[in-house]
Amino acid sequence: MEDNVAIRVSNLTKKFKVYYDKGRSLKEVILFRNRNKHEVRTVLNDVSFDIKKGEAVGLIGHNGCGKSTLLKLISGILYPDGGSVEIAGRVSSLLELGAGFHPDMSGRENIYINASIFGLTREEIEARLQSIIDFSELHGFIDNPVRTYSSGMYMRLAFSVAINVDADVLLIDEILAVGDANFQAKCFSKLQEIKEKGTTIVIVSHSLSQIENICDRSIWINEGVIKADGTPLAVHSEYLEFMNEQRQAAGGKSLDIPPEYVAYMQERRYKENLKLSMIPEQQAAVEANGGQYRWGSGEVKITSITASGPDGVGKRLFEVGTDVYFKVHYHVEKPIKDAVFGIGFFRNSGENLYGTNTRIDGHPNFDLNEDGEFTIIMRKIPLMPDQYTVSFSIEYGDGVPVDYWKDALKIDTYRQTPDVGGFFMEHDWEYEAERQDDNG
Template sequence: MNAIEVSNVKKSFKIYYDKGRTLKEKILYADRNKYEKREVLSGISFYVKKGEAVGLIGQNGCGKSTTLKLLTRIIYPDAGTVKLNGRVSSLLELGAGFHPDMSGRENIYINASIFGLSRKEIDRKMGDIIGFSELEEFIDNPVRTYSSGMYMRLAFSVAINVDADILLIDEILAVGDVNFQAKCFRKMQEIKNKGTSIVLVSHSMEQMEQICDRGIWLHKGKIRMEGTTKEIGREYLRYMGVEAGDVCADNERAEERFGTGEARFQLVRSRNLQGEETTVYRSGEPIQFDLEYKVYHELKYAVFGLSIFRSDGIRCYGTNTRVDGIPAYHLVRDGKISIIFDDMRLLPAKYDIDVCIEKEENDFADYQSHLNAFEVVSEEKDIGVMKMPHNWKMTEETS
């Protein structure tokens, strides 16, 4: 049984040009009540399996948030059906369901009860909620004194502790520090593994690829593409690059490079322990990737990222400087950044890499894919993506 089934859903809104606010205005200025009917969703259909995480991505106004509001039954479709199986928890707007004059503790009771928990259930989970939010010092203060990051901590802590079957999240994880974001994603992965279905709306491909099994690209109220987050990400970034008018050099294929161009990679190469450039490495051997870049315009918030893909498109590993806890770089001059893997345990196969320079708003100054093809060789017969250190131990029963 699917956790979510959306079938041929349509949704429109009335957009008033100059609507009268009072009864007097409505009578005296009846012609002000003119409006246009704007269709936000044009017959979309998709499903989410139990324990599956699906990401919705697309430009502003494409219908992502409207879709989540339909799933939470805040609004209802004009046509089509939305079926959900199980308890739903959602994070749609920062601070939604919180009373500013009440304390964090009181708001936990209110918010959790909205999600369907009884007083006893909330009392039992109160410690876990406060502990996860890391707001012990402030939990009895009015939430109007909280920062946006503290709001997000409290809201997320409630939402993920209500034992929901379905979790809906709309862009809220853009708020908060790097460490808490990482903690949130670990928790989301944990509850996903326990069978909770997740629908995540985000403009960040990095967030989607960390948690989602599948992606759905919404474009002008319709589903433009469904597939793996890798496939969706590449097509979406390619489209956004074309829409922004980015121009690649003549010798570059358009689908391999996107970005707004404040800084761009000039040379990407890999080297072995001896410093030699090579395309063949042994499993377990160190490998260093050097990324040389050129700065065309000052970039105040730059994050460098690298992912390794097997030739069949499987992402074997990905990281960036933000995930590794390194503060964002302020790029003014050309330079080079290197990433060293001391013990590359990839199993024999052919690989290539994606590299990027990410900007503050989850946009890319430069994104290049299918670079530096290399091969890993080994006499090992393990199967999978990488070799995991392990030991076998047998214990025989005594007669």
Template sequence: MKEIAISVENVKKSFKIYKDKGFTLKERILFFKSRNAYVKNNILKGISFDIEKGDILGIIGKNGSGKSTLLKLITKIIYPDSGSIKINGKVSSLIELGAGFHPDMSGRENIYINASIYGLTKKEIDSKLDTIIKFSELEEFIDSPIRTYSSGMYMRLAFSVAINVEAEILLIDEILSVGDANFQSKCFRKMQELRDKGITIVIVSHDLHIMEKLCNKVIWIESGKIKRSGTPNEILKEYIEHTTEN
């Protein structure tokens, strides 16, 4: 029996959407009741699943279904209202493009900052620096400020750092769909390489081709709940039929 890498048990998450909070202290005091009225938006309504070590799990669903929220909960960027998430292994994540980058610092400096967030020491980053830069294909721009980078260059650098921290669990949210076709292919080959090494990967994406080629399991989330889970062949076919009908 395989070891469990991620265990999600009855996780619920909601957000408060305020109608009008007011901008000044005076407004908040004078119109306390009306300006503090809010609507509770239940995003996840009791999600449970286990991911075994070495699994490549794809999470699909329409916009607003709760996919990205679930990934952020696993990464511990945010926390659930109830339920539990247990992680067994070192995590690396690509949730938001360029998150943690400082726009006024160079690509090289941001590699050190970003990699240190993942827990690497300066010595470890020194040993991986050339590999990270080479994979990103940004040698010419690596000492330029990040603010001068395009979104594709941001993605190259973020992806290059994330895949070289030697994590046991990699979480990805749509980032493989950013950049030119050649770099997308390069990223895809790297993902296959990580899969062959036994790295656990969770991918949120609307690209069903990636899900079919890379994943061995797929979860379909609909309105904050798991509608179906299983192999890519069965789930993706049903999902395509459902979205076509609707």
């Protein structure tokens, strides 16, 4: 293997026996021989590729395409039926967080157990202990038993250990979805940092945008073979196109497509400035919801919505107290007069947090004759860290909806400080007590 190659996968083949009704006990094996019928399914078929040192690669593909199997073969959890995997350096696989945690032992003791399972020696763990604890932000709790932790704290500790292993090759399977948005953002930047240090990273993820943000290369696995391999943007376009065709072929509904794809595709299409007609993904989103979250007379339709900061770059995650810009494009099927634009914020539980429209705010009603856009700027959003659904509407002045899209967009908020509650309330402290600068 050349010096600059970190992972070499050569002619890798993996087959699984799929049992129709597997008997494992003696009685079953003897009495019901024919019940042990199985078919051999080839999950990976003669796959070869090299990953260079310091490269960050995303593996994509629909459920069951073999991408997770590939990751497990690279990590050495599974053994191949044919071909080989060569790896230069130490591998750390983040496929499971908190492996070996014992609820009755303290966070500190569990760091030792968990890290030892990743193959670290005592000296190596001691050298990393402080950065693990710092990263987890569990300073005051680190000597309490893990069973007293909230699930968020538990995951934070687990992730902190995993991310601090310092491997040459890091394998990650769908685990960036841990903790609150705040911690996720932190994990994300840690991953960037690790990548900059020259660690080779392989990620399996459903979130294409996550892969685009971290990876330089994407490998699309389909039916056990590599379908495309290249820059994430190129591969993902091809992949989304393919998924879309598949879905249409399947009648638009039956294929299992995660909502993130739909949202992602909307954004992508918008970025590429594709035609402003109603795009199929949005129809799919509405259909997936049974159409009950979007209704109206339909003369004018919202075609895309982008949430962003002042810089106009689309994103989903906002810091509490910053300004959020929603830019809404609409397509005019039939010109209407006397229209009102509206926006509403909801918790995922359905609770309405705030809603307003141009009429309430004292703007004159609009005549919509051709496609256009409007922007609403929510100043210093006070919504504390959570996920929120944002709805948009175009309606007639008398309140008759033209296009009322209740679950149009989801945004997440995060916050740097640990204050709590549903809304951020601006405040100041005044006091007379003497200030103690030195806690020492």
